[in-house]
Amino acid sequence: MQLAQVPPFRLGELEVRPAERTIVFAGGREILEPRVMEVLVTLAKADGRVVGRDELVDACWGGRAVTDDAVNRAVSRVRRVSELHDGPTFTLETIAKVGYRLVLAEAAQAAEAASLSVEPVSAPQAERHALLLGLALAAIAAVMVAFAAFILEPRHTPPARPDLGPLTLAVLPFDGVSKSDNTEFLAKSLPLEIRSRLSRMRGLRVIAETSSFAVAAEQLSRQEMGRRLGADILLGGSVRVEGEITRITVELVDAPSATVAWTTDYNGDVSNLMAAEDAITVAVLEHLARELGDERVQIVTPRKAVDAEVHRLLMDARQCIMKRLSRTFAADQAAAEALADRVEQDLNDVLAREPENADALVLRAFLVARGGISTSSAQRKTIFERQMESKELVNRALRSDPDNPAALTALAEYQRRFAWQWKDSERLFRRALAIDPNNPDTHTWFSYYLMLVGRCTEAVEQANLAQLLDPVSPWRQLVMPRALKCQGSMAEADQLYRKALDASRDNAFLIREIYLNFLVRRDGSALRALARHVRDDLWQGAPSAPVAAEILRMEAGAAALDGDPEALFAVIGADEDQLSEYMTGQAPTTLGRFTPDVYWTLSLEAAIAGRPGYAAELYGRAIAGRSLYISETMPFGTYEFTPETRADPRYQAIWRADPALSELAALRLQALREGKMAGILPDGRSTQAASVSAGGEQ
Template sequence: MAGLGTGVRASRIDLATTPDFDLGRLRVRPAHRQVCINGDCRELEPRIMQVLVALAAGRPEVVSRDRLFEECWNGRVVGDDALNRCVVALRHLAKETDPPAFVIQTVPRVGYSLEVPSATQGASPPPNSAGKTNLGAGLARKPALLLLIGLAILAATLTGIYLWRTDRISSTDQAPASIAVLPFRNLSDADPYFAQGMSDEILARLAREPQFRVAGRTSSGFFKDAADLREVGRKLDVKYVLEGSVRTQAGRVRVNAALVQVKDGMRLWSSSYDGSLDDIFAIQRQIGNAIAAALKRQLVRLPPSGPLVTRGDVYSLYLTAKGLMRTRKPSNAATAAELLRRALELDPNYAPAWSSLGKALRLAANAESDDTFLKLQQEATTHVRHALKLAPNLAEAHGALGMILGFASPEAAAHIRRAAQLNPNDGEILFWLGHVEGNAGRFDRQLAAYRRAVRIEPLLPTAIQTAAEIAREMGYRELAEQYVARGAALGPAWHHGLQGFLAYQNGDYSEAVRHWLAGAQGPGGEERYYFRGAAGSTLRMLGLPDQGRIGPNLVDPELRVIMTEPPTAETWRARTRNPVAEEVLYRPRNLVAAKLMLAKRRHLELLETYDSPAGLLGLKKGQRPRLDQLQAVPVVALALRAGGRSAEADRLLAEADSTIRAVLAQQRRTPSSLHANAAAVWALQGRHDQALTALERAVRDGWMHADQTDLPDIGDEPGFQSLRGNGRFEAIRTRISDHLARESREAAALLRT
């Protein structure tokens, strides 16, 4: 293989190599873009034919929209109208036979399935058959109709909109009603978080319904006191808004709700509901039914029952806790945890409370010391597992457990995937699914998950940031810039912040610092500390004085600066003893520490860790390395060689190489970091030319050896030490060092101004 990323993804549809096949009496000839009966043929557009081939290959299973985009548009980012147009054209084609040659069923929010009616099953008749009920005869009798259909398809191609609807399309094809549920106002002296929790629950219930597209809770929360609903509709891409208020007093509750059409501010429905706290579930159900009736939609999900319902006083505590957790502040999460404990004392069988308690403890742990963090982490895991024992199909519990376990392990990934199956319209779960897909090397699916998350949560900063970063790393520069442009709707601070992250991704570190410092100075909340921390970390990486306090951020390369000596043996054992703690809390530090220990010939300590049940950096004896573990492979392989276990090292490298090749064969585009990791593996296998080609490609695509776990000098990296002295490697080494020096000078000039 001359280079990386040249393989064609196996699922891509190539019409020229797709053999002819039958759909009932219809003969499909993909290479000729024709469908025929009795010798009479119709030519289809290439994209329409690709969609037909994909649906036929997947029958009788449902083919997701994301899969259709991957197979028929080669991963290119296009609008939903492009796929809708192809499906409508195929439905009209099928209707030209009597009975229809095939039927395309819509599975709302998922995709499509193609079915061949039993009356048309079987092989195609001979080309000159005298059959009367076929496509050829129908078209021969209806030349005018053929012309009209051809013109309609052409118009749809040019405009990308529907020009025709038929009674044969089922009611489930009706486009989902797009709606935002704004935080309900609190009209009582009670805790305001109860009202927010109430609106969150209504939002969650509507989001599970296939005939609704609901803006996520984080994005809707930006408009708590919105005066201009047209702005809400524009920024959240919705046609309707549900707003309301809650008043509680002496165990009674009154909920006022109104459904508003955003384009003209017209109230389509409004009502008030009175009852006791025990009536809250019934009130929520009544509001959902009223919204569905006003928008001519149907609610098809069964109301919650069993361990998913509880009595009013318990639910009141639960709703208040949910409202507190929505702020994502560790201090509020700790308060929420206490409320949830009280709720569970009253009803220990209420599964959502157990799940939320685990999530609250995990959020509260972010502000604690390492020891307390680990204790809360273990407690959170126990509580969420208990929730799943009570309610095995509780999507939020599966998602919470995957998040708590850190996304990377097979168990964590399985729970995230299950959560996405149970609730495919939760923006947070889709965001987590993107992490899981990336760890598995399914980068197209990773980006697709982030795209869906941002569509549901168009104002969720972390989702926008991550989608922009992975789009840029995969070479979709324009798409990355489009995501960053969304930051304008978040205000000046976040707009600067997102521009900074994209600049960092492009290797323009001085420009990143400029944007982050601008975002930190403008109006805003905790994001100012976030951006100041990112700027300070980057300045230290460039060898400049720290200009800001380190805060929680996703671009945090200070490890490569502050870790210059390996830890003591006691510290190393303490940070590797607990496998969960090692993965969730210590992994980046341990990776840098292991590199430094290897340089100091402390390989025996590394091997002792590798041979333990916890493993070394997630790698264990006898287990094949996962894609997300590739950075650790060179360290472990070199430790094994230093310890006289070369056969084990060679086997580990061969397995890593196999993992890399499998991903490259399946993915059309891959991140630049994968090529850099592959280069390290191949260099240790002695395949220097291939390693250098991969490394040159990584640098060409924007990789600059600037990860927080990278050593300051690329020549000191364990995986690249065998390349030192090679002219091509030294050119790369010089290019990176010169780039960092130039960025350092530009950043210093920026600070002086």
């Protein structure tokens, strides 16, 4: 499709300008990727007719072999175009096993009737657009040529492969094959710099360095590393400094076959290490641009000079945060605190060198919010005081770097989790993803936002991307089953939970989550089977103390479902006594959960055990702490609280008194009626969402 030849047209309140790849709406404009614009144009031209997937591929991909994931991504982004206006302008329906249909919203049809005919752009305007586009491309080419004006010796360039959807690439640590400070500098900083630059390329998924470096440390074969990371391509290299000469070799390896697909060398003056970084990075960018196709790659802006030690410290801090999370999930408090101390020292060292380093400020904000900074813990700050301290750190990061994706993500999550500004939160998430589409944290938190507002099929898509980009992290393993439950795919969620548990038997956080999953479904037999599996199969009858406590809880929950709630009441009461200390500053989390979220889970247990008044009281404490925890137990969810609890005036008042919660309930009801989540309509009828699987297929 030649977008330059497609005249502008309107979709209700949206003006679509295909030649400019732009959507104009009240209050702004949005630039789409070429393929997304082609899909939008094809569906709009169909005038309400169902467009089959094969027809869509023929029109937008030229009939080439395309993965379902590539089509799903484009369709998902077209759906988001509808939300640019305050009210939905159109609906994109999925016709299972057939294709898609774009249907104008009723509010937009009147406007569409008046402007149904396409309004062509005059020939002079079209010529000006083409001229401007040519000038822009020429300018970009000139920048790239100037940027790559170093001695590069590519030895092999294979022909570009056909468009098979996004490629997944993992950047591995480089080998330092000579002993010098400069060698160490480049061996540490170069892969991180390449990963940072590549992550902003369209058409490419770049695995998080926390996953790729961890797998590389296991000394696996290239094929096994590719399999573990889900990577199509591995990027590695070596650095040698000999006297005044720097020698760098970089290679791209086809992971499934373990064959070298491309390699390049750099030989340059050791006194200009930044030039070496830039030259190698540009060489890789240019090769991948050819591999991916020019139209799918955006030019990545030059970065500021970096400090190798800052790179190393930030990398170590991120890895320690992931390790700390694993130890927290396993209730290993001593190990978690030791890791937190190490992270704090790393960040202090970074901020001593660069007081306004945005990445360090965001990581510090993350730890402050979760009680991982000893100075905050010593002051016994409340949860809310911690959040305000955390937000101020994020604000500092944004003042330092307004386009820092991690800072934008942190602010979006604050708006979701504590400020309850739903639209502002989504705008910030989208901006962060536009800047860096390969940030797994953004995809993860955005998925939780989408679950909250009931757009569960989109949440599954974001969860897929988060796991693809960071497949080793235990934290990412939770987002997918949660999103699947939101859309009603319980069996698939159960399988993922079981797989994660079998790989991490000491994860008490995960065990509690699976317990709650079965408890809200009132499945006592599944709870007993889970208890037996954990105790007998995973621990051979001798579980650790934290795991043993979770087994007792499962058995108490199963007994409560059978009509004997006394043991579960005792567990709830013991937990409640501890929570009052946490809320006033001893610790903001319990086994990795925010303390208000634990109040939410206790209220669920009390409701199911037959104490609706007690449940409503605990529920009020959870909401007061800004907890909105389990999507399927919220209003209109499939497993909302028991009818007796919902009938309590205190429960009803919560969702009526706060305008933000009333708005959230309305968003969830709208999503339910549009088939985006599974749940219960106000008249009592159950509905199912149009499901997306963990592999991204609809």
